[in-house]
Amino acid sequence: xxxxxxxxxxxxxxxxxxxxxxxGPLISGFVFDPASKGIRPFLGIPGGGYVGRPVLSExxxxxxxxxANAAVAVRGPEAFLVRGLxxxxxxxxxxxxxxxxxxxxxxxxSTSFAIYSQSSGVLRLYTLRGMxxxxxxxxxxxxxxxxxxxxxxSRRDRKVFFAREAADISGLYLAAPGEAPRWVTxxxxxxxxxxxxxxxxxxIVQTSASGAVLIKDAAGAATPIPLTLELDTSSDLVxxxxxxxxxxxxxxxxGTRSLLTYDLEAGLVExxxxxxxxxxxxxxxxxxxxxxxxxxxxxxxxxxxxAGPVPGVFFVPTxxxxxxxx
Amino acid sequence: MKNRVNLKLLLLLAAALPAAHAQNQFxxxxxxxxxxxxxxxxxxxxxxxxxxxxxxxxxxxxxYRGTAAATISSIDRTGSNEFSITAPTLPATLRPQQxxxxxxxxxxxxxxxxxxxxxxxxxxxxxxxSAYIVNLAGTAPDLAVSYTFPGGNxxxxxxxAPLPFAPTALNKTLTAVIAVANRGTATGSVxxxxxxxxxxxxxxxxxPPVSIDPGRDMQFNLTFAPLPDQEYTGELHVDLxxxxxxxxxxxxxxxxxxxxxxxxxxxxxxxxxxxxxxxFNGTQxxxxxxxxxxxxxxxxxxxxxxxxxxxxxxxxxxxxxLPALPFSLAPKSSLEFSxxxxxTSLGAATAALRIENNSFTLAGSATAPDPLPPxxxxxxxxxxxxxxxxxxxxxxxxxYPLNVTGVxxxxxxxxxxxNDATVQFATGGxxxxxxxxxxxxxxxxxxxxxxxxxxxxxxxxxxxxxASFATEGGVNLTPANPPSIALAVPQSAPEITSLxxxxxxxxxxxxxxxxxxxxxSVRQMELQLxxxxxxxxxxxxxxxxxxxxxxxxxxSAESQQFGSLFTAxxxxxxxxxxxxxxxxxxxxxxxxxxxxxxxxSSSMKTLGLR
Numbered sequence: 001x002x003x004x005x006x007x008x009x010x011x012x013x014x015x016x017x018x019x020x021x022x023x024g025p026l027i028s029g030f031v032f033d034p035a036s037k038g039i040r041p042f043l044g045i046p047g048g049g050y051v052g053r054p055v056l057s058e059x060x061x062x063x064x065x066x067x068a069n070a071a072v073a074v075r076g077p078e079a080f081l082v083r084g085l086x087x088x089x090x091x092x093x094x095x096x097x098x099x100x101x102x103x104x105x106x107x108x109x110s111t112s113f114a115i116y117s118q119s120s121g122v123l124r125l126y127t128l129r130g131m132x133x134x135x136x137x138x139x140x141x142x143x144x145x146x147x148x149x150x151x152x153x154s155r156r157d158r159k160v161f162f163a164r165e166a167a168d169i170s171g172l173y174l175a176a177p178g179e180a181p182r183w184v185t186x187x188x189x190x191x192x193x194x195x196x197x198x199x200x201x202x203x204i205v206q207t208s209a210s211g212a213v214l215i216k217d218a219a220g221a222a223t224p225i226p227l228t229l230e231l232d233t234s235s236d237l238v239x240x241x242x243x244x245x246x247x248x249x250x251x252x253x254x255g256t257r258s259l260l261t262y263d264l265e266a267g268l269v270e271x272x273x274x275x276x277x278x279x280x281x282x283x284x285x286x287x288x289x290x291x292x293x294x295x296x297x298x299x300x301x302x303x304x305x306x307a308g309p310v311p312g313v314f315f316v317p318t319x320x321x322x323x324x325x326x
Numbered sequence: 327m328k329n330r331v332n333l334k335l336l337l338l339l340a341a342a343l344p345a346a347h348a349q350n351q352f353x354x355x356x357x358x359x360x361x362x363x364x365x366x367x368x369x370x371x372x373x374x375x376x377x378x379x380x381x382x383x384x385x386x387x388x389x390y391r392g393t394a395a396a397t398i399s400s401i402d403r404t405g406s407n408e409f410s411i412t413a414p415t416l417p418a419t420l421r422p423q424q425x426x427x428x429x430x431x432x433x434x435x436x437x438x439x440x441x442x443x444x445x446x447x448x449x450x451x452x453x454x455x456s457a458y459i460v461n462l463a464g465t466a467p468d469l470a471v472s473y474t475f476p477g478g479n480x481x482x483x484x485x486x487a488p489l490p491f492a493p494t495a496l497n498k499t500l501t502a503v504i505a506v507a508n509r510g511t512a513t514g515s516v517x518x519x520x521x522x523x524x525x526x527x528x529x530x531x532x533x534p535p536v537s538i539d540p541g542r543d544m545q546f547n548l549t550f551a552p553l554p555d556q557e558y559t560g561e562l563h564v565d566l567x568x569x570x571x572x573x574x575x576x577x578x579x580x581x582x583x584x585x586x587x588x589x590x591x592x593x594x595x596x597x598x599x600x601x602x603x604x605x606f607n608g609t610q611x612x613x614x615x616x617x618x619x620x621x622x623x624x625x626x627x628x629x630x631x632x633x634x635x636x637x638x639x640x641x642x643x644x645x646x647x648l649p650a651l652p653f654s655l656a657p658k659s660s661l662e663f664s665x666x667x668x669x670t671s672l673g674a675a676t677a678a679l680r681i682e683n684n685s686f687t688l689a690g691s692a693t694a695p696d697p698l699p700p701x702x703x704x705x706x707x708x709x710x711x712x713x714x715x716x717x718x719x720x721x722x723x724x725x726y727p728l729n730v731t732g733v734x735x736x737x738x739x740x741x742x743x744x745n746d747a748t749v750q751f752a753t754g755g756x757x758x759x760x761x762x763x764x765x766x767x768x769x770x771x772x773x774x775x776x777x778x779x780x781x782x783x784x785x786x787x788x789x790x791x792x793a794s795f796a797t798e799g800g801v802n803l804t805p806a807n808p809p810s811i812a813l814a815v816p817q818s819a820p821e822i823t824s825l826x827x828x829x830x831x832x833x834x835x836x837x838x839x840x841x842x843x844x845x846x847s848v849r850q851m852e853l854q855l856x857x858x859x860x861x862x863x864x865x866x867x868x869x870x871x872x873x874x875x876x877x878x879x880x881x882s883a884e885s886q887q888f889g890s891l892f893t894a895x896x897x898x899x900x901x902x903x904x905x906x907x908x909x910x911x912x913x914x915x916x917x918x919x920x921x922x923x924x925x926x927s928s929s930m931k932t933l934g935l936r
Contacts, residue, residue, distance in 0.1 A: 021872070022895035023879035026840060026888055044891050045823060047713030048748045048784040048842065052887075276775065288824065300773065301752045314715060315779060319754025321747030321887050322738075 029286040030055070030071065030085055032062040033296040033318075039064060039071055039085065040296065042285065043321075046306050046314035050321060051296060055085055063104035065113070066287040070128070072104045072113055079115065081126070081133050093133060098124055105160075107153040108199070110287065112136070114160045118147045123175065125153070125160055136177045142166070149190045154199035159219055161202050163190035172202060174219055184222045185215055192239040192282065196246060196264065203227075203249060205240045212240060212251060214264075230269050232256050239282030241291045243307040250307055252279035252293055259293075259305065259313060275313060277303055348456040351392035352448070356430075356460075357385040368459045373409075373432035374512045375466035376567045386428040386460060388446055390420035396450040400457075401428055405442030408434050409462050430462060437468025437510020437540075467514025469538065471564055471571055473502040473548070480505065488576035489562065491550040495582040496626060499551040506536075506564055507543035514538045515567055523560020525552050526575050534565075550577040581627030583655070587684065589665070591617045598686060604679065606667040606690035611801045612728035614668040615690070616646075621681060622660040629655040634663070635680050636688075643667055643677040643688050670799025695801060699724040701809040703734075703791055705777075710813045712821070712844055712890075714782045715752070718811070720769035720793055722762060730762040730803060732769065732795040736780060739788045741817060742846045744880070746785035746889035751778055762795075784842035784889035786817040817845045819926030825919060825933040828895060832909040837919065837933065839894040845923055846890045848876040852920040853898070854930060861913045872921075912936070 028042040028049060038054025039062050056062070061074040070083045072095075079098045084090040099117030106113045112127040123141035126133050136158060142148045146166040153160050160175040161184075170188040175181040184202075192205040202218040211231055216223040229251060231237075236255030243250065248270065251260040257278050261270040279293040282305070289308035296302055301315035349367035356363050356371045365371055365386070375382040390396045398420065401413040412429040420426065434440060442462035449455045472480040473489050483489055483504075494500045508514045517535045521528050530546040538544050552558055560575035588595035589604050595618075598604055609615040623629045632652040636643055647663040655661050669675060669692030679686040705718035720734060736756040738749045751758045753772050760769040760778075771778045782789065792810040795803040820843035828836035839851075853868040872894075879885050879892060896919070900910040918930040 021875055021897065023875055023892050024895070025884060026891045026893045044748050044784075044888050045713065045840070047715055047781055048746075048889050048891055049781075050748055050750065050754075276779075288826070299754055301754070315752040317750050317752060317754040317781070319750070322736075322750035322754075322756045 025086075027068060027086055028288075028290055029066075029068045030064040031285065031292060031296060031302065032059070032064065032071075035296065035298065039073070039082075040318075041068075041085075042290075042302070042304075042316055046290070046304060046312070046316065049316055051302055051316055051318040052320060056082060056090065061101065063106065063113070065106045065110035066108055066284045067110035068286060070110065072101065072106075072115055074101055081113075083131070091131075095124075095126070095133075095135075097135075103148065103151055105151040105153050106284075107155045107158065108195070108284065108287070109155045111155070112153050112158045114151050114153050114162075116141065116148050116151060116162070118142075121147070123148065123151070123160065123162060123181075125158060125175070125177065127158060137175065139175045139181045141173065141175065141181060150193040152193040152195050152202065154195060156199070157219075159199075161193055161195070161218060163187065163193060163204065165190070172204060172215060172218070172222075176219070184218055185224055187213060187224075191237055194240045194242055194249075194282075196242040196249065198246065203240050203242065205237045205251065207236070210237075212237065212249075227262060228268060229260055229262065230272075238280055241282045241284065241305065241307060243311070244289050245309070248307070248311070250282065250291070250305055250311070252282040252305075254278045254280060261311065273313065275303070276315075279303065348448075348450060348453060349458050351390060351396060351450055352446075352458050353389045353391050354446075354458065354460060355387045355389070357387065358382075365460050368461065370461040370463050371430065373430065373462060373464045375432055375434045375464065377514060377569070378434050378437055378466055378468050378510065380466070380568060381431055381433040382464070382466075384430045384432070386430055386444070387425050388420075388428065388458065389425035390422060390450075392450055393422055394451045395422075396420045396448050398426060398446060398448050399455065400445070400447035402445045402447070403442060404445070405462060406440040406464065408432055408440045408464055409442035411444060432462070432464040434464055434466035434510075437466050437508070437512075439511045440464035465511035467508050467512045467538065467540065468510030469514045469516070469564075469566060469571070470507050470509055471562075471573065472505050472507065474505070475500070475502050483562075483573045485571070485573050488559070488574035489548075491558075491575070491577035493578045493580040494550055494552055495580040496552060496554060496584065498580075499549050500577075501547050501549040503545055504548050504562065505543045505545045506538060508538040508540050511540055513540065516544055516564060517567060518563075518565035519546060520563040520565070521548065521560060521575070522563070523557065523575055525556050525558050525577055526550055526560040526562075548575070550575075552577060552579050579626055582625045583623050583627050583629030583657070584625030585629055585655075585681075585684070586622045586624060587620065587681070587686065588622070589617050589619045591615075595620055600684040601686070603687045603689055604665070606688070608691050608693045609667055609669055611669050611672060611692050611695040611797055611799060613695070614666050616664050616666045618662050619665050619679070620660050620662045621655065623655045623657055625657055627657060631655055631661070631682060633680065633682060637678040637680060642669055642675050642690070643679075645679075670797060671801055695728060695797060695803065696726075698722065698726060698730070698795055698803045698805060701793065701795075701805065703793060703809050703811040705811065707811050707813050709816050710782050712782055712784045712815050712818075712842060713823075715779050716782070716813070717777045717779050718791060719777045720760065720762075720809075722767040725765045725767055726762065727764055729764045729798045730795050731798060732760050732762065732793055734758050734760060734769075734771075734778060734791060734793050737790045737792070738783075738785075739790070741786040741788075742844075744785060744846055744890075745886065746783035746787065747887050748781050748889045748891075749783035749785070749787075749789060751780050753778070782813065782815050784815075784844060784891050785846060786815050786844040788812055788814045815844055817925050819843075820848050820921035820923055820928045822919060822921060822928050822931040825931050827933065827935070830911055833901070833911060834897060834899045835911055835914070835917075835935070837896040837898065837917065839896055839919055839921075839931075841892060841894075841921060841928070842890040843876075843892075843921070843923055844890055845925055846880040846885075847873075847923045848892075848921050849873040849924065850922045851894075851896070852918075852922065852927070852930065853896075854918040854920075855914055856916045856918070857913055858915045858936065 038057040064071040079095040099120040101115040102118040103116040121142040124138040171186040172184040189207040202215040214225040234255040249262040291305040293303040444460040446458040558577040564571040667690040700723040706716040822841040824840040826838040828838040918932040920930040
């Protein structure tokens with residue numbers, strides 16, 4: 001039997017000093033704004049937030065980690081890992097030897113990321129180790145003429161799934177540390193990838209009204225399961241995300257300006273929600289349940305999906321804080 | 327032979343006769359219109375004609391005053407053929423005091439001086455033949471009529487062709503200066519000047535008769551003044567002694583356009599001169615007043631209208647119904663088009679209407695537009711939850727005929743002395759522009775949206791939406807009591823939106839608590855620990871006073887950006903020892919946290935740890 005354990009609770013002293021009990025700003029995530037060439041914070045939460053001024057500027061591209069602490073950034077001909085986005089002085093680390101990234105993807109726990117360069121066709125995988133970043137692997141994944149279309153990185157085992165359009169070998173590929181990339185399954189017209197079922201399955205979103213396919217156990221048996229999405233002929237899927245609880249997939253349909261909610265367990269569309277806007281993406285904004293459905297554009301609000309227990313689509317004003325008497 | 331003796335001759339005899347020897351036996355007298363004069367041997371008879379081609383006659387009486395007898399054997403004329411004589415039959419014998427008459431006729435062919443001689447050959451008794459010489463001198467006026475137009479040269483009128491007046495416009499005149507010049511050698515006389523033809527008028531005539539000395543002239547004006555429906559021919563008559571010089575006159579009408587202008591708002595047209603004003607009655611902003619403008623050609627020739635324009639070209643004033651330009655407006659016809667005045671702002675407005683070289687001022691005065699129909703702002707009102715994004719529409723009760731612009735403004739009145747920067751429209755900020763197209767009722771927001779959303783934020787207070795309206799030209803249409811709608815975020819207990827595990831060690835946890843408190847006040851935190859099965863904890867529920875910590879946060883400048891949102895980092899450290907040397911934290915199955923303030927307490931939020 002367990003010896004009874006008396007657990008005390010030592011909390012009061014730090015609390016009274018106010019040193020460890022911290023109250024601070026609420027930043028739901030960061031988003032790259034191509035117009036301002038900066039990484040801008042989402043201050044607050046859906047329903048009570050807005051996109052603030054850039055914390056980093058003069059960037060040509062950026063991909064922010066879900067934990068909102070780091071980002072892969074491109075400035076000029078160089079690629080960097082920037083850490084401490086929420087701090088006054090983020091730290092810049094040049095990614096030596098990396099070709100100019102044209103795409104990047106973080107895994108959901110922000111511990112690894114992959115960058116892809118279309119000019120070289122090389123895919124590089126990095127992992128964060130403390131304050132250091134290690135290049136785990138690089139792969140000659142594609143050619144400039146037949147590039148990689150989408151990338152996803154798993155959490156624990158840091159597998160990289162990518163889709164490539166090629167004349168004879170279009171399909172989903174898997175690259176694992178220490179292994180050469182291997183072809184998983186044929187497919188074409190890939191718009192986006194997302195991982196589901198604890199990153200064991202890959203959801204492939206196909207362009208136009210082609211629909212989506214779930215590759216079950218993508219690193220193993222790789223069984224393709226077409227998803228019945230009841231798409232309209234005008235549908236144009238731009239991305240998909242998996243809810244944190246793993247029970248639902250959300251598909252953004254630019255063509256019909258709607259969001260499809262797909263019940264993975266039931267294997268059918270649970271609902272179709274009309275949107276006030278045309279979604280252009282479906283990508284993780286935060287480590288929680290927030291996903292981006294659009295990119296900042298002028299004075300148009302940003303739209304995000306909260307894929308929590310009560311899913312909802314929210315706008316996020318992009319003009320900064322509203323002042324007194326404005 | 328004549329034996330006439332008259333007193334006149336006798337009186338002259340003693341005074342006049344020179345003392346030539348043979349010739350002295352004769353006495354010659356010239357009887358002319360101007361009187362009788364003795365003509366000595368080699369004397370001169372001055373004959374003055376009235377004009378070229380007009381004969382002047384003198385009668386020469388040759389009397390023998392000797393005592394014997396004289397025989398006139400010859401009478402010869404020499405010199406200018408403008409002189410001619412009529413003499414008696416010769417030879418003619420004259421007894422004392424007998425005479426013969428010689429008629430001398432002078433018909434000048436020109437106005438020049440003429441000369442001639444009459445030689446009267448005679449013998450007296452047995453004397454040698456001799457001759458009595460009478461010289462002839464003829465002069466005549468030569469009146470020539472000429473005309474000169476302004477800027478032109480003098481042109482002789484001969485009568486063979488009419489005096490041509492250049493084409494002249496109706497109601498215009500053309501004047502020629504007529505000169506009667508004496509190119510001759512004797513004074514001429516004009517006894518009268520007349521004109522025939524209603525289109526021709528004389529002026530500047532001196533009182534007749536007018537004597538014109540050689541080398542001088544008489545001038546007067548002859549004016550061609552055409553009127554409609556006239557004959558444009560006539561005659562000029564210059565009366566001279568015994569004759570009239572007549573000259574035909576010929577005028578013609580210039581085919582010229584004669585434009586006049588008029589406008590009509592309703593009913594009859596009102597004439598408007600060049601540089602005149604065309605006035606529009608008071609017109610409401612957003613309405614349009616139209617009048618007809620007429621261009622009439624009362625001339626004799628077509629008017630070529632190449633340009634009709636407005637300066638400025640619009641939009642307040644506009645033209646409609648123009649024909650294709652250039653347009654040829656025939657005589658006795660008119661052209662009509664419409665001019666509209668559609669003011670977009672109050673007050674006066676002007677523009678210039680230009681038709682060829684004519685200009686007219688268009689003047690309008692705008693009055694206030696019709697008031698807006700009732701306006702409704704529709705959407706959630708009254709008490710609302712925090713962190714909501716409601717939708718609002720704005721509409722008119724009836725369509726309005728003008729395009730309307732407006733601004734929907736959001737005002738936030740905090741109940742807790744703090745602004746909430748997140749309270750704003752989806753488009754950013756606290757005001758958003760909209761339009762209501764004419765003849766519609768719904769406001770259109772940016773991106774052509776029929777509704778606008780806003781965030782209610784997380785601070786207790788009242789959000790009031792009000793709208794203002796104006797015409798496109800800026801005329802205020804906002805009702806005296808502008809439409810508004812109010813929604814309120816009430817003061818309430820704190821809410822926890824999420825619990826996350828921030829970090830974990832063997833004996834400590836860091837919990838991230840995200841939430842908000844519309845009163846911007848959190849006083850206590852409740853912490854409930856749930857150990858794993860089989861583990862007993864002496865205390866599992868803890869109440870922590872967090873009032874001062876939250877007060878510091880809410881008083882900070884940084885917190886102003888977030889309304890009442892916060893992220894609290896809650897460190898929890900465990901003391902004790904775990905069975906089998908495991909981690910203390912692994913003995914906690916889950917924890918729940920709740921927050922409270924004066925308005926109440928939140929529900930407990932649970933975070934599973936295993």
